[in-house]
Amino acid sequence: MTVASGIAFPVMGHLLPFDLDGGLGMARRKSLAAQLLQAYQAGKKEKAAAAKRAEAELARQARAAEREAAARARREAREEREAAQAWVRAQKEKQAQQSAESRKAEQIVRDLEKRQAARAKELEQKRRADAREQAAAERQAKQQTVEALRQEAAERTADVEKRIEALASVLGARPGGLHGLRLQVEETLSDGDLDGFAVGVEAALGSIGYPAGIGGERRAAFAPESRELILEIELPAQAVIPSVMQYRFKASAPPSVVPQPRKEAECRALYRDLVARLALRAIDEAFAVTPPSLVDGVAFMGKVHAKDRATGQAIEPCLVSVRVSREGFDELVLDEPELDPVASLRYLNAIVSQHPYDLEPVPPVVTFDLTRYKIAPERDVVAGLDSRPDLVAMDPIDFEHLIRRLFEKIGLKSWVTQASRDDGIDAVAVNEEPLIGGLCIIQAKRTKNVVSAETVRSVAGIVNDKSASKGIVVTTAWFGKASWDFAPRNRVELIDGRHLKSLLLEHLGIDALIGLPKLPPGWQTRDLS
Structure with a gap:
């Protein structure tokens, strides 16, 4: 910095005045200049040292920064490695856990498959055993069926041969x-x-x-x-x-x-x-x-x-x-x-x-008749009956002829016997049906009271005595339990009043009345009227 009286130089940061007038002044000026130079050089050195120091500091700081950056980088790298290692370990642990879980699951699946296989094998063995048993049972059943059929064939053949032998x-x-x-x-x-x-x-x-x-x-x-x-x-x-x-x-x-x-x-x-x-x-x-x-x-x-x-x-x-x-x-x-x-x-x-x-016929040597029965002359009583006759009030002979006419209409050949020495037989009939046909002994009881069991037993005795195929007791009244129990076992058929009434209506068109004084057991009013 310059001033009016001289020049001022900076020395070590301070301004020193320089007097341009005089020698001393000159010396002073040289010394000052030297000082200034020295001061300048010292300042420059100081600046250089400061710069160097600054540069060294910067270098140091740079190195420190580099070291710090390197350390940070190493730390980050280490952290990254550690993180990576941790991740890897975690992944490995996860994989190990997953692998363990997978192995466990696979083991469970294998165990389940083994159990299922064992179960399937057991079921298959059972199925095969059942199939063998069923096949054996079927074979046995088939064999038994075959044997039974063979036995049946032999027995039926033996029956045929026995039948032929009996005929011969x-x-x-x-x-x-x-x-x-x-x-x-x-x-x-x-x-x-x-x-x-x-x-x-x-x-x-x-x-x-x-x-x-x-x-x-x-x-x-x-x-x-x-x-x-x-x-x-x-x-x-x-x-x-x-x-x-x-x-x-x-x-x-x-x-x-x-x-x-x-x-x-x-x-x-x-x-x-x-x-x-x-x-x-x-x-x-x-x-x-x-x-x-x-x-x-x-x-x-x-x-x-x-x-x-x-x-x-x-x-x-x-x-x-x-x-x-x-x-x-x-x-x-x-x-x-x-x-x-x-x-x-x-x-x-x-x-x-x-x-x-x-069945080519030949003429018989004699015609068989019923000469041993005293047959009474036929009497047509149906034509003379009222529209609704009372069976109980009918003449006894007319009643017997009415019964004969009924059995003829049913399909039997019948005759009324004479009143004297008829052995209790009121009529005889012949059923010409094959196998079930034969002579029938008929007794007609026109009565208001129950027919006694003794009467039914008497007819059964006549059936046996006359070698008839069956006996029939017809009445306007009813039968007791003893008669109903006895008749089927002794070839006797019972026809009570209400059954007779329905047969007359069905076969002869006669809607008869039965004038009983009281209603028989089990009957209804319409059975009489």
């Missing part, structure tokens, strides 16, 4: 001891009752046992003037011959028992022989149960109850008829195994159907 032996297997029955028949002659003699013969013949399905109704009458017994028997129908030859087991799906049909020609031959055997046996039994002093011969007819295949009507064709004397019949050796029954009938000059299996 019907003549050779005649029962003995029939002369004991002759004594019973002879007892009926003690009072000279020839009608009772015929009834006794029927009862004796009816008591002789036959194989099932072969023995039929026997009807007998006696002609004292010719000393001839008229005998009519019911022959079995063609169905008695088994249409099956044998039964055999068929291993089909499903297995079964199949019949092997019998040839028609064989069926015809078997039936023809059976008819001949039954005819010879019946004649032999008739001679055996009758006294030779009374019966010299037998007029025999063998008939079949059947249906006409063309019309469907009931028919009774005669398949064999013959008149034979006791002497002539004794010539036959019926127990001879080689005896031909058909040839024996020809030997006796019998009239035999050429085609009995086809």
Whole structure:
């Protein structure tokens, strides 16, 4: 900085005056200049030192900063490494945990799969065991079924053979001891009752046992003037011959028992022989149960109850008829195994159907009638009845004829017996139906009171005595419990008043009244009116 009197130099930061006038001043000026220079140089050095120091400080600070930055970088790197390592460790731990959980889950899955596999294996083993058991059971059941069917086939074949054997032996297997029955028949002659003699013969013949399905109704009458017994028997129908030859087991799906049909020609031959055997046996039994002093011969007819295949009507064709004397019949050796029954009938000059299996009839040697019953003249009582007749108030004879007319309308052939010596029989009827037909004993009770059980038992006794197929008790009143219990067991049918009333309305169109003084047990008012 300059001033008016001199120059001022900065020295070490201070301004020193410099006097330009004088030597001293000069020296002073040189010294000052030196000082100034020195001061300047010192200042410069100081500045340089300061700058150096500043630079060193800056360098130091830079180094410190660098060191700090490096340390920070190292720290950050370390932190990053640590963080990375921590993350890695966390990831590893997580992965280890996940791996452990995965292994645990996999172990659980493996254990579950093992249990499931074991369970499945157990179930499969059980299923296979059940299947084996079921297969074994099915095989056993099938084997049992096969054995049962084979057994059934054998048994049914044996039954057929047994049946054929029974048919073939019907003549050779005649029962003995029939002369004991002759004594019973002879007892009926003690009072000279020839009608009772015929009834006794029927009862004796009816008591002789036959194989099932072969023995039929026997009807007998006696002609004292010719000393001839008229005998009519019911022959079995063609169905008695088994249409099956044998039964055999068929291993089909499903297995079964199949019949092997019998040839028609064989069926015809078997039936023809059976008819001949039954005819010879019946004649032999008739001679055996009758006294030779009374019966010299037998007029025999063998008939079949059947249906006409063309019309469907009931028919009774005669398949064999013959008149034979006791002497002539004794010539036959019926127990001879080689005896031909058909040839024996020809030997006796019998009239035999050429085609009995086809029910081709032959003329009977005599017409069978009901001569042993005293039949009263028929009386048409239906035409003379009121529109609503009182059954209890009817004439007893008219009532019996009304019952006869009712049974005729139902389909039976019926007759009213005479009042004297009728053995308690009011009417007789014949049912011509095959198998279930036969003679019916009818007793009509026109009464206001309950029919006694003794009356029903009496009719049952008459049925047995007359060898009838059944008895029928008809009444305008009612029956007690004892009668209802007894009747079905003894071939007796009961028709009380209300049932009779409905039958008259159904078959004869007669709406009858029953004038009972009191209402029977279990009846209703409409049953009377």
